[in-house]
Amino acid sequence: MRIDVVTIFPDYLAALDLSLVGKARRTGLLDLRVHDLRDWTTDRHRTVDDTPFGGGAGMVMRPDIWGRALDDVLGGPPAQSRLVVPTPSGEVFTQRHAEALAGEEHLVFACGRYEGIDARVAEHYRAAGVPVSELSIGDYVLNGGEVAALVMIEAVARLVPGMVGNPESLVEESHGAAGLLEYPVYTKPPEWAGLEVPEVLLSGHHGRVERWRRDEAITRTSARRPDMIEALDPATLDKHDLRL
Numbered sequence: 753m754r755i756d757v758v759t760i761f762p763d764y765l766a767a768l769d770l771s772l773v774g775k776a777r778r779t780g781l782l783d784l785r786v787h788d789l790r791d792w793t794t795d796r797h798r799t800v801d802d803t804p805f806g807g808g809a810g811m812v813m814r815p816d817i818w819g820r821a822l823d824d825v826l827g828g829p830p831a832q833s834r835l836v837v838p839t840p841s842g843e844v845f846t847q848r849h850a851e852a853l854a855g856e857e858h859l860v861f862a863c864g865r866y867e868g869i870d871a872r873v874a875e876h877y878r879a880a881g882v883p884v885s886e887l888s889i890g891d892y893v894l895n896g897g898e899v900a901a902l903v904m905i906e907a908v909a910r911l912v913p914g915m916v917g918n919p920e921s922l923v924e925e926s927h928g929a930a931g932l933l934e935y936p937v938y939t940k941p942p943e944w945a946g947l948e949v950p951e952v953l954l955s956g957h958h959g960r961v962e963r964w965r966r967d968e969a970i971t972r973t974s975a976r977r978p979d980m981i982e983a984l985d986p987a988t989l990d991k992h993d994l995r996l
């Protein structure tokens with residue numbers, strides 16, 4: 753998979769040189785390139801923004817600069833690329849989006865700043881036949897798209913075959929197949945700060961452990977994310993022998 757990120761703060765994406773994503777880049781599993789939008793400016797001040805039509809506070813990022821950058825980045829092979837635009841007004845990014853994006857050949861992240869990117873940029877590439885996803889990582893306000901791109905790239909990259917050492921660990925995920933939150937996890941020592949590990953986890957009885965974990969997942973989800981409980985379909989309840 754190839755991922756390109758266009759931003760005026762390329763150093764923000766330095767975290768992608770670390771850990772699993774960094775290793776995937778070094779081994780060639782992930783072809784990830786970061787570009788400075790200002791490299792496509794032509795004036796001496798390397799200007800990327802201007803005042804908003806219709807008035808209002810702040811500045812808007814210019815479509816002509818973004819157009820030159822994205823034409824270059826989208827232009828080359830592979831043929832099918834998806835443009836991902838982090839934005840506070842986007843569809844909320846979920847694990848389902850991560851799964852869908854992980855199946856793409858080439859993702860291009862356009863990280864805006866200021867009050868955002870001129871709306872004609874997304875419109876132009878949609879009209880040119882480029883799939884465009886305008887996505888938000890949550891209902892809070894950030895100062896730009898870079899943090900959101902980091903979140904989405906990590907969520908997507910870990911689903912790329914060969915990325916995670918033990919693919920089994922991707923199977924039973926929070927927000928995963930059962931649509932429930934993850935159960936609590938424990939490790940040695942068995943007693944710490946006067947607190948003991950739940951006895952069932954030391955029993956070696958896999959059936960009891962599985963049942964306890966399912967019950968804990970339901971308890972947690974009911975308490976913290978009632979919206980997820982509402983969204984559970986009967987088939988999922990049956991498949992995982994879940995009773996609410």
Ligand SMILES: CN1CCN(Cc2ccc(Cn3ccc4ccc(-c5n[nH]c(N)c5C#N)cc43)cc2)CC1
Pocket residue numbers: 808809838839840842863864865866867868869887888889890891892893894895896897898900
């Ligand atoms: C007058 N009002 C009119 C509404 N605006 C709204 C607004 C517009 C831009 C910005 C800053 N910004 C620029 C590019 C960019 C990309 C993503 C995100 C982002 N924030 N939160 C998420 N989950 C994000 C994601 N993903 C923020 C971004 C902040 C707030 C404010 C002023």
